[in-house]
Amino acid sequence: MDIRFEKNAVIFGGIDCFDLEKSCSCGQAFRWRPFGDGQLGIVRGEPVLITREGSSVVINGASPASAAMWMHYLDLGRDYASIEAKVAADPRLSCCFPEAHGIRVFNQEPFEALISFIISQNNNIKRISGIIERLCTKCGEPVAFMGETLYAFPAPERIAALTESELTALGSGYRAPFIRAAAERIAGGYDLEKLRDMELAEAREELLSFLGIGPKVADCVLLFSLQHTDAFPVDVWIDRAVKALFFEGNKFKKVELYEAVSSLGEYSGIIQQYIFQYARKNLGGKA
DNA sequence: AGCCAGGCTGACG
């Protein structure tokens, strides 16, 4: 991989195994949207239009100073080809391709992931995106970019300053008090970054102490923002897929699921995202 | 028109 800078763009060359559109729409992140021939979004207050040109990833609007941040966000330093090769060689999982091919697991900003996945519980991706977008429009910093107005994900204090009824008005429903409480706790000084270097089980316990965060949401936060690539979120889609792929359609217990899945190794969370994609494309309805 | 969604809480055995 190489990096070069052009006027108003950072360009990463030699990137394979990266389907930009798929990675942005697979349900790991909720704010990217198609724009022109790329994806428009804003991360840590920095608006960009990402496009692919051959084997290059072009971050239009990014400054040289943020190159490292974008490389980390898109997880460009990881060898996905070898991870995919391992999955393709597993007879239980090879069926996840080609649908899952090219998905990279992004490293999102932790507070954004925390709030986003609190909102995600018992909810669908389309509606989750809508709620988050209305939240950002309501109290995020506006930034003009490419003729559009984008809104940064709000700082914790901004969300903590909202009333429950204001949060409910965004469509968040019964999750409003969870969102408020989490934002207050972060604004009050709780440092999510400390979870990055903790053992998975310990970091998980920490997140479970938040009201409205259970095992699934905790694993999402750890996988999608804090680099715990072995965190394995289990939602209804994954439950269906694991039942079909690992248990031959038979009933199983939660502990058996985690046992089976832990054998997938240190990148089981990334593999989880392949399975999730497979499930959403192939296991619609009750299985 | 119901059923469902990147589930969790609190109550009860």
Add this chain to the structure above:
DNA sequence: CGTCAGCATGGC
């Protein structure tokens, strides 16, 4: 420890 109703909302 495991089970389970109830939960706001709107997409399909």
